[in-house]
Amino acid sequence: xxxxxxxxxxxxxxxxxxxxxxxxxxxxxxxxxxxxxxxxxxxxxxxxxxxxxxxxxxxxxxxxxxxxxxxxxxxxxxxxxxxxxxxxxxxxxxxxxxxxxxxxxxxxxxxxxxxxxxxxxxxxxxxxxxxxxxxxxxxxxxxxxxxxxxxxxxxxxxxxxxxxxxxxxxxxxxxxxxxxxxxxxxxxxxxxxxxxxxxxxxxxxxxxxxxxxxxxxxxxxxxxxxxxxxxxxxxxxxxxxxxxxxxxxxxxxxxxxxxxxxxxxxxxxxxxxxxxxxxxxxxxxxxxxxxxxxxxxxxxxxxxxxxxxxxxxxxxxxxxxxxxxxxxxxxxxxxxxxxxxxxxxxxxxxxxxxxxxxxxxxxxxxxxxxxxxxxxxxxxxxxxxxxxxxxxxxxxxxxxxxxxxxxxxxxxxxxxxxxxxxxxxxxxxxxxxxxxxxxxxxxxxxxxxxxxxxxxxxxxxxxxxxxxxxxxxxxxxxxxxxxxxxxxxxxxxxxxxxxxxxxxxxxxxxxxxxxxxxxxxxxx
Amino acid sequence: xxxxxxxxxxxxxxxxxxxxxxxxxxxxxxxxxxxxxxxxxxxxxxxxxxxxxxxxxxxxxxxxxxxxxxxxxxxxxxxxxxxxxxxxxxxxxxxxxxxxxxxxxxxxxxxxxxxxxxxxxxxxxxxxxxxxxxxxxxxxxxxxxxxxxxxxxxxxxxxxxxxxxxxxxxxxxxxxxxxxxxxxxxxxxxxxxxxxxxxxxxxxxxxxxxxxxxxxxxxxxxxxxxxxxxxxxxxxxxxxxxxxxxxxxxxxxxxxxxxxxxxxxxxxxxxxxxxxxxxxxxxxxxxxxxxxxxxxxxxxxxxxxxxxxxxxxxxxxxxxxxxxxxxxxxxxxxxxxxxxxxxxxxxxxxxxxxxxxxxxxxxxxxxxxxxxxxxxxxxxxxxxxxxxxxxxxxxxxxxxxxxxxxxxxxxxxxxxxxxxxxxxxxxxxxxxxxxxxxxxxxxxxxxxxxxxxxxxxxxxxxxxx
Numbered sequence: 001x002x003x004x005x006x007x008x009x010x011x012x013x014x015x016x017x018x019x020x021x022x023x024x025x026x027x028x029x030x031x032x033x034x035x036x037x038x039x040x041x042x043x044x045x046x047x048x049x050x051x052x053x054x055x056x057x058x059x060x061x062x063x064x065x066x067x068x069x070x071x072x073x074x075x076x077x078x079x080x081x082x083x084x085x086x087x088x089x090x091x092x093x094x095x096x097x098x099x100x101x102x103x104x105x106x107x108x109x110x111x112x113x114x115x116x117x118x119x120x121x122x123x124x125x126x127x128x129x130x131x132x133x134x135x136x137x138x139x140x141x142x143x144x145x146x147x148x149x150x151x152x153x154x155x156x157x158x159x160x161x162x163x164x165x166x167x168x169x170x171x172x173x174x175x176x177x178x179x180x181x182x183x184x185x186x187x188x189x190x191x192x193x194x195x196x197x198x199x200x201x202x203x204x205x206x207x208x209x210x211x212x213x214x215x216x217x218x219x220x221x222x223x224x225x226x227x228x229x230x231x232x233x234x235x236x237x238x239x240x241x242x243x244x245x246x247x248x249x250x251x252x253x254x255x256x257x258x259x260x261x262x263x264x265x266x267x268x269x270x271x272x273x274x275x276x277x278x279x280x281x282x283x284x285x286x287x288x289x290x291x292x293x294x295x296x297x298x299x300x301x302x303x304x305x306x307x308x309x310x311x312x313x314x315x316x317x318x319x320x321x322x323x324x325x326x327x328x329x330x331x332x333x334x335x336x337x338x339x340x341x342x343x344x345x346x347x348x349x350x351x352x353x354x355x356x357x358x359x360x361x362x363x364x365x366x367x368x369x370x371x372x373x374x375x376x377x378x379x380x381x382x383x384x385x386x387x388x389x390x391x392x393x394x395x396x397x398x399x400x401x402x403x404x405x406x407x408x409x410x411x412x413x414x415x416x417x418x419x420x421x422x423x424x425x426x427x428x429x430x431x432x433x434x435x436x437x438x439x440x441x442x443x444x445x446x447x448x449x450x451x452x453x454x455x456x457x458x459x460x461x462x463x464x465x466x467x468x469x470x471x472x473x474x475x476x477x478x479x480x481x482x483x484x485x486x487x488x489x490x491x492x493x494x495x496x497x498x499x500x501x502x503x504x505x506x507x508x509x510x511x512x513x514x515x516x517x518x519x520x521x522x523x524x
Numbered sequence: 525x526x527x528x529x530x531x532x533x534x535x536x537x538x539x540x541x542x543x544x545x546x547x548x549x550x551x552x553x554x555x556x557x558x559x560x561x562x563x564x565x566x567x568x569x570x571x572x573x574x575x576x577x578x579x580x581x582x583x584x585x586x587x588x589x590x591x592x593x594x595x596x597x598x599x600x601x602x603x604x605x606x607x608x609x610x611x612x613x614x615x616x617x618x619x620x621x622x623x624x625x626x627x628x629x630x631x632x633x634x635x636x637x638x639x640x641x642x643x644x645x646x647x648x649x650x651x652x653x654x655x656x657x658x659x660x661x662x663x664x665x666x667x668x669x670x671x672x673x674x675x676x677x678x679x680x681x682x683x684x685x686x687x688x689x690x691x692x693x694x695x696x697x698x699x700x701x702x703x704x705x706x707x708x709x710x711x712x713x714x715x716x717x718x719x720x721x722x723x724x725x726x727x728x729x730x731x732x733x734x735x736x737x738x739x740x741x742x743x744x745x746x747x748x749x750x751x752x753x754x755x756x757x758x759x760x761x762x763x764x765x766x767x768x769x770x771x772x773x774x775x776x777x778x779x780x781x782x783x784x785x786x787x788x789x790x791x792x793x794x795x796x797x798x799x800x801x802x803x804x805x806x807x808x809x810x811x812x813x814x815x816x817x818x819x820x821x822x823x824x825x826x827x828x829x830x831x832x833x834x835x836x837x838x839x840x841x842x843x844x845x846x847x848x849x850x851x852x853x854x855x856x857x858x859x860x861x862x863x864x865x866x867x868x869x870x871x872x873x874x875x876x877x878x879x880x881x882x883x884x885x886x887x888x889x890x891x892x893x894x895x896x897x898x899x900x901x902x903x904x905x906x907x908x909x910x911x912x913x914x915x916x917x918x919x920x921x922x923x924x925x926x927x928x929x930x931x932x933x934x935x936x937x938x939x940x941x942x943x944x945x946x947x948x949x950x951x952x953x954x955x956x957x958x959x960x961x962x963x964x965x966x967x968x969x970x971x972x973x974x975x976x977x978x979x980x981x982x983x984x985x986x987x988x989x
Contacts, residue, residue, distance in 0.1 A: 009853070009973075009974075010971065010973070010974055012560045012561060012946070014539060014540055014541060015540075017541070061564055062561060062564055063560075063561055063563065063564065063946065102555075102556050102557070102558045102907060103555055103557045103558070103910075104558055104559075104560075104910070104911040104945070104947055105557060105559075105914045105945055106536065106538070106557060107914070108910065108911075108913070108914060109536045109538075109556075109557045110536070112555045113536065113554070115531070115532075115534050116534040116535065116536045116555070117527050117528050117533065118533060118535045118536070119535070119537075119538060120535055120536070120537045120538065120539070120543055121538045121539060122537075122538070122539030122540040122543065123561075124561070127561055127562070131538060131559075135536070135538075139527065140536065141527065145540070145543075146539070165527065166527065166528070178528065178533050179529075179533045181533050181535075181550055181552045183535070183546075183547075184543055186546075220529065244529060248529070444546040445542060445543070445546065485549075
């Protein structure tokens with residue numbers, strides 16, 4: 001058993017490319033562990049934790065590429081290092097062959113694409129702010145996917161943009177849909193009359209896909225990043241988005257999606273909404289709809305309720321029709337739950353929710369609270385207890401697998417299912433588990449073949465419980481559309497074939513999970 | 525926000541390439557920026573440079589204008605000891621930044637020994653080695669004596685040199701005659717046949733060419749280089765067209781001025797048989813133009829990139845003669861049969877003066893044949909040249925790339941842009957064997973190392989602070 005490392009001075013690759021190379025390297029025969037990372041301090045500490053911070057990396061800096069391999073034999077080591085080189089070369093070749101001419105800088109890009117009006121920035125956070133400012137100065141609006149951008153930088157960027165008639169979506173803006181074009185992690189939705197402003201990325205995906213799946217379309221989906229609605233930022237992008245949708249002739253109905261804004265920001269939003277003549281619905285997830293829905297805005301507790309209201313409003317029908325529609329859905333869910341409930345053992349008391357989307361984890365607490373009471377979470381909403389050890393479920397537990405403790409040094413759980421796969425099986429073995437609750441997010445940027453990976457795991461989980469004489473319920477939603485590369489219907493059918501119940505929305509899935517474990521009487 | 529929502533979405537994607545693939549999949553117009561992190565320079569120094577941005581930009585504009593207006597011409601030949609300022613019998617000039625015998629690489633040491641044998645200062649290679657190490661021989665960079673030398677670049681007092689004049693600014697540059705390929709002094713060979721060839725070059729080639737040049741009066745090198753770029757040269761690693769153009773000019777004069785026909789034929793055959801003959805003219809032409817652009821206060825434009833096989837050195841217009849150095853990298857090369865990267869010496873030679881002047885790797889899009897030689901495609905060549913526009917102060921007014929619609933080559937490296945954009949100058953070059961005397965083992969391309977450019981930016985900031 002030995003380990004060997006190579007430094008490639010000044011060779012830069014983006015993190016996704018490196019993860020792909022690392023993944024392929026891990027599959028090389030004889031390799032027990034490997035890492036391919038840029039030599040930043042953060043990456044070095046990750047290497048240290050996995051025992052791969054080799055002495056040869058001592059002098060490496062931020063712009064040096066580090067390749068570390070651990071293998072059983074010298075030959076395997078040499079073979080792996082050679083392959084790492086080949087994979088890296090391939091990635092370069094791929095990008096130059098497919099992409100044609102590439103620019104090396106913003107100026108170069110603008111020369112190749114005159115009239116460019118948006119920059120999508122996804123470089124490491126400490127560089128992202130400066131790059132975003134360059135883009136604004138050249139007259140481009142910015143979608144800032146990067147996170148770890150300082151708050152004061154965000155404020156500076158957003159003020160600068162607003163004063164020049166531009167907008168900064170983000171930082172930490174995972175998704176947007178402009179003129180029907182999906183940006184970053186977005187879905188292929190119908191175009192139509194519902195405009196959305198969202199300070200929650202997965203929330204935007206859920207609302208736009210639910211609207212689209214009901215046959216209504218999206219005019220624009222504007223992301224703002226989660227911090228926009230904090231006092232420090234003052235809702236700059238959120239208000240810009242609202243103003244735009246108010247004036248946009250394509251937009252008939254406006255949906256606002258966010259965690260509860262700070263009170264002064266909410267006040268601004270409410271004041272702005274007072275002058276808008278279009279129907280407006282909002283979901284301020286985790287807040288009290290009665291307190292938040294003021295003036296002309298109708299607020300709802302869940303993404304599902306807000307999206308459905310928007311659908312009915314867009315069709316020219318009243319909000320009460322939407323409530324009736326959802327009540328019928330709840331009725332069906334209750335019927336479904338009864339079937340499962342009767343097959344449970346006494347020990348099976350709890351829901352174990354494993355979420356790749358943080359917004360879904362929050363929505364789960366909103367839906368489950370009234371049905372089952374307190375729910376433990378590593379990202380608890382007010383009134384719910386903090387899960388002490390995110391790796392160990394306690395009672396009813398919902399885990400956000402996108403939180404930092406799970407994602408440092410590995411891809412986001414919407415791309416890399418491996419961590420959740422293991423956790424699903426662990427929960428299945430727990431005699432207290434009654435329901436495993438999942439979100440599956442498809443669309444551009446997400447896992448290209450979710451069924452291939454999740455299907456067998458669901459089957460195995462159910463079989464494991466079955467072997468111990470327990471009926472395990474696996475309940476999930478699939479966020480996406482049939483136009484997405486993965487095709488929502490195909491994924492849903494496949495998961496049902498594997499034994500999962502697939503619901504039309506995350507809120508509906510949470511409700512089914514809640515009704516399965518709830519004792520007692522029918523209650524909607 | 526009308527610019528975003530009021531028009532078709534056109535996206536510049538900076539970062540994750542997968543987002544660009546999505547845009548391609550839905551047929552939305554988009555361009556990928558191959559973004560690289562900036563070089564890790566002292567933030568205080570970079571803040572100083574940012575605060576003086578306008579002043580530096582104006583200085584660079586001035587320096588670049590001088591560089592572009594230079595008119596290098598071959599005006600004569602002479603003996604190094606008689607024409608190169610400061611040249612003397614016990615002084616050897618070498619390529620790259622300053623270096624002593626103790627740190628010299630194999631090929632540089634071999635060339636030093638060869639030069640001492642050629643000068644008659646030593647009788648055997650052992651004697652030469654002892655003399656070089658004794659401290660009695662002084663070493664200095666060619667660049668500090670208005671000269672340039674390819675590979676080891678060793679110049680001794682008796683060697684004949686070309687005299688190139690920047691006719692616009694009146695300064696001179698000097699370079700030896702190119703020896704050809706194979707076992708040659710510039711690759712560190714010092715065997716008897718190498719010394720014999722040097723003697724023939726001194727006794728026969730030199731007087732013949734000198735007379736022919738005198739007959740012609742002057743030869744416009746800028747003009748030859750401009751034409752050669754239209755004929756597939758980048759005049760660093762490929763000089764076939766430029767050598768042919770030079771041959772056409774010089775041949776009638778050689779015929780007229782050489783007393784015997786056989787000598788004339790031998791000299792012309794020597795030039796004809798050496799595709800790199802013109803390298804020793806493209807280099808001093810670049811050197812003369814860049815030397816004219818020295819001494820513009822506050823300018824961050826490089827006037828020298830040079831390697832001695834151990835260190836890579838940079839000088840700026842705005843930092844007088846100060847050298848900024850870092851370890852020289854080993855080129856990524858295609859090797860001649862029988863050789864591998866293990867045999868290669870780190871980058872060596874003053875020939876990167878061509879890149880510094882907007883030629884060589886910076887003009888590689890004009891020279892598709894060279895790209896193929898180093899294992900790339902014409903599209904790669906285009907991307908290399910396009911990338912260099914990101915770090916240069918100007919576009920050449922005379923040297924052009926036909927395939928880029930005759931756009932001027934990227935000229936005048938701005939080290940601040942290099943540091944800020946993390947884009948390093950691209951050099952295509954010959955590769956020497958790391959042992960003295962073996963010769964060339966391949967040809968290849970490399971990005972300049974970051975360290976000299978980081979230090980240069982910090983050095984300029986120190987002067988401005």
